[in-house]
Amino acid sequence: MTIFIIRRFLLTLLMLFLVGLTVFMLGHLSGDPVRLMVPDQATEADIERLRHALGLDLPLPIQFLDFIGNAVRGDLGTSLRYRQPALQLVMERMPATAELSAAAMLIALVVAIPAGIISATRRGSWIDGLTSVVSVAGQSLPAFWIGIMLIIVFAVQLRLLPAAGRGDPGSLVLPALTLGLWPMARIARVFRSSILEVLHEDYVRTAYAKGLRERVVLSRHVLRNASIPVVTVTALTFGSLLGGTIITESVFAWPGVGRLALEAINNRDFPLMQATVFVVAAIFVVINFALDLVYVWLDPRIRLT
């Protein structure tokens, strides 16, 4: 078990290193990052000065080592536009994104878990039908369009909720709904098929044969075993929500990391953009590691592999 955890930990470190390498390369994809940063009317002298100031005239491997060295110390460069440490800017926006993601996940789970249970145990019922319709819709409808439709109905027509910004709790409702629909669809789907799979297990038949009531079989035997894939999807979806809120944040003018990233891209603020990609990917990798630890705790069989 210790070996499993150590192996996973080393893999996580490797992953973080590779994420760093990718983020570093993103800036050099075009061949010359300086030209991406400067406005079109900049002179050659300006370009050279900026190149030297940013250390971009050094050989690539040295630049990469510098980048990794600085990243380890928590320095992801300085935003060209705000002239502040990029990491600090990202972290300042993180609470807004975390709040939005958490609210979205909460909405998703509150709906998806009962929906998954009912649709698996009462197959063919109207709830099962509704769940599959909502799942397909949730996976097909573009988030930005749902967001706009919600704005039209609840903000423009009914004037019930604010259309944009982050203020009173009411302002969280529409963006969280928009963002939560996709994980809701996904979790309900995974939970349903996972329960259906467990229902066919021998130990479930045994439990029924012992004369246990359905509720007891479900809660003691089925749901416990069926919940492992749900933990996975929930954690991974949460991880990707932290980076996937760009569109929702853009529709609702929500001041989070996603909008910061979009701003950085539109302003050609490359260090800031690299920092957002790095932070979001790092969070995802760390959540993955935490998830591995949760598995070991949930399902002792995993330790064997």
Place this chain on the structure above:
Amino acid sequence: MAAITTTIGLPVARRRSRRAVDILKHPTVVASALVLATMVFVAIAAPLIAPYDPYEQHLEGRLGPPLWAGGSLTHPFGTDQLGRDVLTRLMYGARVSIAIGVMAVLVSGVLGVAAGVTAGFYGGIVDELLMRLADLRLALPFVLLVISVIAVFGPSFTNLIVILGLTGWVPYAKIVRAEALSMREREFIVAARAVGARNSRLMFRHILPNTVAAAIVIGSLELANIIVVEASLSFLGLGVQAPTPSWGNMLGEARDYLMSNFWLATLPGIAISVTAISVNLIGDWLRDVLDPRIQT
């Protein structure tokens, strides 16, 4: 998993043919296929059947209402902020969405299947490397990654296909790898090897054809995904550039008119949603018919 894969053989083949006939018992699948066929037809025939030129502006007739809100038959879906016919632009938008979707899926499918067959067939270090690469790709936030790459190379039709194609290979690779792994030790592979087949022949003639079903299922579900992502990018202004009509950028431009002319945002959204739902339903059905074991 291994226990399941070794038990499939004849019975699956028999079940397949029976289920394929069952399509008429799935009215939603038939309806989806009809919707999709219509979309593809409209996309291909847009220059012939569209009532106007998609770039023709009539500023005096801008923001005209659609038929059901007091408009007339000359512009059944109304006109946009520059007086262009919305129906025409939706028809041309179908071309962009479907063309980018199909081509990106082809690129990522070919890459993913190649990676999956290679990883599953060779195993060992090759497998380890490819799978770590897949993990890395999954760790990077998809939309953010695509947007950053577009920011570097600039938004264009070709760049979108290349970027979406290059980043979408992981689901194919993972499933195809599992298939190839389970097949490596099966009798027909061992037999082919025994009669002297080379690795390349084993991969192309024996393993690859057996992974096609899985690749088709994933491809159909990914197509829906890519259509939505492309629309999202165009919506953010990082996809297909104005004035070329795409469903995403039509929606983006309509944002400023939500108060007065909400149908401008509603119609392209319906087009995207209906297409994506149809593709997803067909993908689900294909999975049930071809290979119910595929988890997506």
